[in-house]
Amino acid sequence: MHITTEALHRTSPVRRWLRQNATGLLFISPWLLGFLAFTVGPFFSSVYLSFNTYDLVHAPKWVGPKNYTTLLQKDPLFWSSMGVTVKYAVVSVPLGILVGVGLALLLNTKVRGQAVFRTIFFMPSIVPTVANAVVFMWILNPEIGLINGLLGMLNITGPSWLTDPHWALWSLVFMSLWGVGNSMVIYLAGLQDIPAHLYEAATVDGANAFQRMSRITLPLLTPVIFFNLIMGIIGSFQYFTEAYVMTKGGPDGSTSFYALYLFQRAWTYLDMGYACAMAWIVFVIVMVLTVIVFRSRRRWVHFGG
Amino acid sequence: MEGSALDKLKAVLGAILVVVVAAYLLPPPPPELHRKNRIPVIFWHAFSGEWFPIYDGMIQRFNESQDKFEVIGVVVPGEELTTKFLLSASGGATPDIILNWDPVLGMWSDKGLISPLDDIMSPAEKQEFLRRTYPIVKRNSMYRGKIMALVDGLDMFAVYYRAEDLKDVGVDEKHLPATLEDLVALGRKLDKRDGQGHLRRIGFLPKGIINLAPTFGGKFNDNGHIVADTPGDLAAMSFIGDANHFYSFDAVDRFTQSLAADAGPNMPLIAGNFSIMFDGEWRVKQVAQYQPDLPYYLAPMPPPKGGKPNASMSAPNYLMIPTAAKEKQGAWEFAKFCVGFLHPEDGGRNMGEMGWLPDDPEIAKAKSYLAYLRKYPKYKVFVDLMASPNLEIEPQGPLQGFATDQINKAEDAVSRGESTPEAALQKVMQQLSDEKKRLRDLGEPAE
Numbered sequence: 068m069h070i071t072t073e074a075l076h077r078t079s080p081v082r083r084w085l086r087q088n089a090t091g092l093l094f095i096s097p098w099l100l101g102f103l104a105f106t107v108g109p110f111f112s113s114v115y116l117s118f119n120t121y122d123l124v125h126a127p128k129w130v131g132p133k134n135y136t137t138l139l140q141k142d143p144l145f146w147s148s149m150g151v152t153v154k155y156a157v158v159s160v161p162l163g164i165l166v167g168v169g170l171a172l173l174l175n176t177k178v179r180g181q182a183v184f185r186t187i188f189f190m191p192s193i194v195p196t197v198a199n200a201v202v203f204m205w206i207l208n209p210e211i212g213l214i215n216g217l218l219g220m221l222n223i224t225g226p227s228w229l230t231d232p233h234w235a236l237w238s239l240v241f242m243s244l245w246g247v248g249n250s251m252v253i254y255l256a257g258l259q260d261i262p263a264h265l266y267e268a269a270t271v272d273g274a275n276a277f278q279r280m281s282r283i284t285l286p287l288l289t290p291v292i293f294f295n296l297i298m299g300i301i302g303s304f305q306y307f308t309e310a311y312v313m314t315k316g317g318p319d320g321s322t323s324f325y326a327l328y329l330f331q332r333a334w335t336y337l338d339m340g341y342a343c344a345m346a347w348i349v350f351v352i353v354m355v356l357t358v359i360v361f362r363s364r365r366r367w368v369h370f371g372g
Numbered sequence: 373m374e375g376s377a378l379d380k381l382k383a384v385l386g387a388i389l390v391v392v393v394a395a396y397l398l399p400p401p402p403p404e405l406h407r408k409n410r411i412p413v414i415f416w417h418a419f420s421g422e423w424f425p426i427y428d429g430m431i432q433r434f435n436e437s438q439d440k441f442e443v444i445g446v447v448v449p450g451e452e453l454t455t456k457f458l459l460s461a462s463g464g465a466t467p468d469i470i471l472n473w474d475p476v477l478g479m480w481s482d483k484g485l486i487s488p489l490d491d492i493m494s495p496a497e498k499q500e501f502l503r504r505t506y507p508i509v510k511r512n513s514m515y516r517g518k519i520m521a522l523v524d525g526l527d528m529f530a531v532y533y534r535a536e537d538l539k540d541v542g543v544d545e546k547h548l549p550a551t552l553e554d555l556v557a558l559g560r561k562l563d564k565r566d567g568q569g570h571l572r573r574i575g576f577l578p579k580g581i582i583n584l585a586p587t588f589g590g591k592f593n594d595n596g597h598i599v600a601d602t603p604g605d606l607a608a609m610s611f612i613g614d615a616n617h618f619y620s621f622d623a624v625d626r627f628t629q630s631l632a633a634d635a636g637p638n639m640p641l642i643a644g645n646f647s648i649m650f651d652g653e654w655r656v657k658q659v660a661q662y663q664p665d666l667p668y669y670l671a672p673m674p675p676p677k678g679g680k681p682n683a684s685m686s687a688p689n690y691l692m693i694p695t696a697a698k699e700k701q702g703a704w705e706f707a708k709f710c711v712g713f714l715h716p717e718d719g720g721r722n723m724g725e726m727g728w729l730p731d732d733p734e735i736a737k738a739k740s741y742l743a744y745l746r747k748y749p750k751y752k753v754f755v756d757l758m759a760s761p762n763l764e765i766e767p768q769g770p771l772q773g774f775a776t777d778q779i780n781k782a783e784d785a786v787s788r789g790e791s792t793p794e795a796a797l798q799k800v801m802q803q804l805s806d807e808k809k810r811l812r813d814l815g816e817p818a819e
Contacts (some may be wrong), residue, residue, distance in 0.1 A: 093385060097393065120814045123462040130814050137810055210630035232788075288686050329601050334455050335773045339478065339698060 079133055105177065117343035121189035145319055145345070148328040153235065154305035155324065159240045164292055167247045171254030172284070185255070192248035200312040203242050204229065232321040235314055239322060242309065250295045256265045256282070257291035285367040299359055304353050325349055407435070410442035413702035414467040416457065418450035433718070434709045441702035457694075461485050465696035468701035471524055473689045474532040475776060478768035481515045484819050486692040487658035489519040492704045492817055501713065502731050504732040508763040512688040513767060514644045516596065521690035522711045525728035527652045527765070528754050529583050529684045531555070531674075535667035537573075537647035545669045555648065556615075562647040575737045576648040578615050580717065581783045582776070583648070584608045586683035586764040597819060598767040598775045600782075600800040607676070609793035616787040624787075653754040657727035672757060681708055683762035689776065707758050712738070718752060720744070727783040729754055766795075770817050778803050 078086070087090070092099070117134055119127035138145045189197070207228035207272045215225030228238040261284065269279050271369050307326040310316060316323035316331075324347070333342035419427040424447065431445045437670040446467065448456050454474050460466045480486045484774050490498055501519065502510065509523045533548060541561045546622060549555035557574025566572050578584055582592060587610070590604025599605070616624055631645050632638035638644050641655060649655075675681045686792045691704045691710060711731045712719010716738040723730050724744030736755055747751055757763070767775040782796035790801070808818035 090382060093389060096389060097476055100393065121457050124485055133814055135814070141806070141810065208629055209626045227625050227629070228624060230629065231622075252376065317781075317784060319788065319790060320591060320781070329534055331777075334458070335457070335777075337483070 077278075085102045085148070105368050113310050113346060115341040116340050117347050121339040121343075122337040123339055126293045134341050138341070138344055142268055142286040144328055148323045148325045151321065152304060152306065152321055152325040154239060155236060155306060156300060159243045159349070160299035160303055161295065162240065163243060163247055163250060164295055167250040167295065168254050168285075168288065168292065170251045171258055172246065172280075174251070175255060175258045186250075187247040189252055192246045196308045197312055199242075201244060203245070203309075204313055207238055207242075230318050235318055236322045239306075239309055239313070250299075252277065253291055253295060254288065257288050261287045289363070289368040290370055293360070293364055297360055300360070301353055304349055374389055377704040381787075382596075387795070389751065394496070400815065402462040410435075410438070411440060411699055413441050413447050413699045413706055413707065414795075415443050415469045416453065416467040417704075418453050418469040418473075419471075420447050420449070423726070430710065430722050430725070432617075434706055434719075436557050437709070437718075438705075439706060441699070441707050443447055443702070444700055451716060458485075458792060461694065461696060464696050466696040466701045468697040469691065469693050469706060471689055471691050473687070475687075475766050475768075475772050476513075476692055477520055477692075478514055478772050479528045479770055480692065481518070481520045482770050484695055487695050487697070487700065488520055489513075489522070489693065489707075490519050490702070492693060492700050497708075497714070500799075502544065504734055505713075506732055506758045507761075508758060508765070509684050509688075509731045511765050511817070512686060521688075521692045522707045523688040523712065524691040524707075524711050525689040525723070525726060526731075526758075527654070527687040528654055528729060528757050529650055530670055530672050530753050532641055532651055532655060534641065534644060535669055537575075537644070543639065545633055548669060548671050549674050551674050552679065555674055559648050560618075571623050573644060574624070574627060574646050576650075577619075577624065577628075577646060578612050578650065580614055580650075580780060581605070581608050581765060583685040584673075584687050586680065586762060587675055588679045591764045592779065593765050593777070596768065598769055598771055598804060600767075600775065600779055600804070601797045604679075606793055606797060607679075607781065610798060611676070612783060613789070613793055614787040617789060621788050621797055624784045627633075628640070635639075641668070642666060653751065654727055656748050656751045656754075670753045673752065680762040681695050681762035682757055683764070684760070685756055685764050687766060703817055716741075727751075729758055733759075769819055770811065771804060771819075775800070775804060 077107060086111050116127055118131060119129055121127040122132075147264045170188055174181065178184075194202075205211075209215055209225060209227040209230070212225075212228070214228070226234045228234050239372040264281055265283050265287075269283060274282065304328055306324050307330065310322045310327050311330070312322045316320040316327050326349075329345045329349075332345065400560040402577060407548075414433070417427065419707040428445060431443050435442050450473070453472055454471070454476060457466065457470055457472070475488075480568070493501065505513070509526060512523050512526065513519050513521050535545070536657055538544065538558075541558070543558060549558055554593030555576060559574070562573065562575030565571035584601075585605050585608040590602050590606075591699065592598060592600055592605070594602075624767050627645075631640055632643060634640070635658060635791045637816075639655075639658060639662070641649055641651070641659060646708065659668065659695075672682045673684070687770070691707045693700055695706070697703055707713075709715055709718055710722060712722060712735045713731065716732075716734040717740050719730065719735040720741030720743075723735060724741050727748075730738075730741055736758070744754065766772070769775075782791070782800050783790040784794045788794050811818040
């Protein structure tokens with residue numbers, strides 16, 4: 068079993084690589100097996116299933132591209148759910164970045180109790196999504212909710228946040244800010260990575276606070292903003308749990324998100340093939356958007372040295 | 373030496389890994405049997421919390437009555453039961469029997485997920501089933517001419533009146549409304565608003581077109597075909613729309629969202645949020661449990677002009693035997709025991725303890741069930757309804773889930789005033805037609 072260098076050279080590169088990495092592969096094999104069986108396998112089988120009708124019980128039946136053509140040409144719910152999702156993404160992603168960066172800037176200032184404030188703002192992001200949703204259902208209740216209670220003290224009648232089609236989507240956007248602590252921590256790390264001497268030099272050169280912010284802080288934070296933008300886009304196209312728990316797609320379809328419609332097709336109507344086609348369409352959209360953002364980074368992301 | 377020690381370590385680690393992976397991948401051991409030499413029958417249901425000991429007690433009674441089978445009950449959360457079952461069916465490892473209240477009978481039958489009970493029961497049993505079971509139970513049990521499920525608890529709807537509220541406007545049990553129009557007029561008298569004009573009590577608020585439609589002569593199931601635009605459906609939808617416009621949808625929405633709970637000691641009937649409620653039979657036992665001294669009256673929904681008396685929608689709990697079940701005979705024996713088919717005294721006790729309606733008149737006349745009715749005399753209103761010819765069943769077929777969703781969305785649009793009843797129901801029919809066309813294009817059953 069003792070492997071000499073000469074013997075290693077005689078074997079094929081793949082075998083050599085396997086022998087050299089056998090121990091490492093052995094250690095990660097439980098994860099590797101799980102990944103192959105439960106992620107890679109379903110990933111590729113869903114491509115095949117998207118060209119079939121499949122109800123979980125019977126063998127898939129090949130229908131060619133019909134699922135795709137029906138979705139794109141004959142399914143109004145596909146377009147309306149895509150519209151809701153895009154609307155959510157367009158507003159919630161930039162808003163999340165804005166609030167995340169803003170909070171990080173505030174929490175980066177040296178004040179007493181800084182660590183406590185950071186903990187307070189981070190804590191909501193570790194609350195489970197469903198628990199968050201249930202709490203917000205109460206906060207946003209039009210009659211006995213916290214927000215309308217506060218508005219009532221100002222003699223303002225608050226809207227029916229979750230049951231008025233004009234407000235429901237924006238309520239969910241507002242609620243998404245509750246979990247901004249996660250990205251805030253990353254922005255904070257990014258801020259602390261900015262060399263202090265740059266600020267010192269700028270101050271010596273007479274730059275004011277706004278100039279330091281716009282010429283140093285924000286440009287050097289763009290790699291982190293770039294990362295959170297990509298994650299935000301992916302996350303918003305997968306938005307599901309809050310809408311499933313709080314609004315079930317209502318009122319009047321105003322929160323009928325793409326992932327919710329996909330879930331309904333798959334598990335309520337047992338249209339697994341159709342749902343797989345939906346999943347692949349959204350995958351392609353997210354990939355295209357990611358590529359666009361990646362390509363645009365040369366214009367606005369500053370990687371320091 | 374170093375290399376050989378490393379090789380040994382690798383071999384040991386490899387062996388441990390193989391054992392761990394094998395332990396993870398091997399099927400779980402069969403559930404433990406409490407009694408030796410019994411054939412296990414795995415039963416999935418969703419009765420947890422306060423219902424669990426009652427339902428589990430019934431399972432134990434069955435097991436004690438047996439010398440061949442032993443039912444092992446597995447509680448699966450209600451909202452996950454359908455998904456979990458579908459996954460088990462795709463893997464060919466279903467339970468032997470399942471109870472589900474989701475509207476799945478048509479879809480599961482069409483997909484071959486459940487066995488026709490005709491193939492499991494004896495010819496004599498089938499004849500007896502067809503002879504003794506209430507017609508509405510039969511309609512709910514059957515799909516495309518086959519008996520696909522037994523009904524273990526059927527929900528029916530009638531009108532609950534809070535006696536104290538009615539007393540304030542001089543109405544007693546002998547003068548309950550005779551028509552729906554009278555009921556609406558009475559309800560309006562019972563509305564209460566605070567100083568700012570906000571609703572604090574609604575006399576009567578109609579809700580749920582699927583449940584209300586039969587009173588107007590409407591239906592959603594026309595000999596196995598889903599319909600949603602009969603004159604009765606339209607009348608029911610208009611009725612719901614009118615009520616929401618009278619109060620304004622926003623006012624109703626705010627009021628209903630402020631209610632504490634749908635069940636438990638703060639449920640609307642007990643809390644007095646509504647004076648008159650069109651609600652299900654389960655409330656009788658709930659009221660007795662949470663506020664036994666609450667005075668109320670109970671009566672079938674009075675018909676509107678041109679409507680139908682003693683009408684109600686029915687919504688069953690289906691007791692089904694999956695096609696992949698390993699122990700179908702044991703499952704069938706248990707199913708019969710649960711619903712009391714050919715076991716009226718057992719059925720009377722089971723149905724009474726759960727607060728359910730009997731599947732056939734023999735159970736309704738069983739001593740055990742009569743004892744339940746003596747304890748909850750108001751419940752008789754629902755038992756009497758069981759024989760009514762004006763009962764309806766929910767949409768069935770491959771599109772039943774889709775249809776139910778679209779009908780509920782249509783009701784929402786009408787309630788908000790965003791659509792007329794005619795347009796909303798026509799849209800449902802159009803959506804159904806489009807969906808059928810899509811399924812046909814894919815070579816799938818659409819009706």
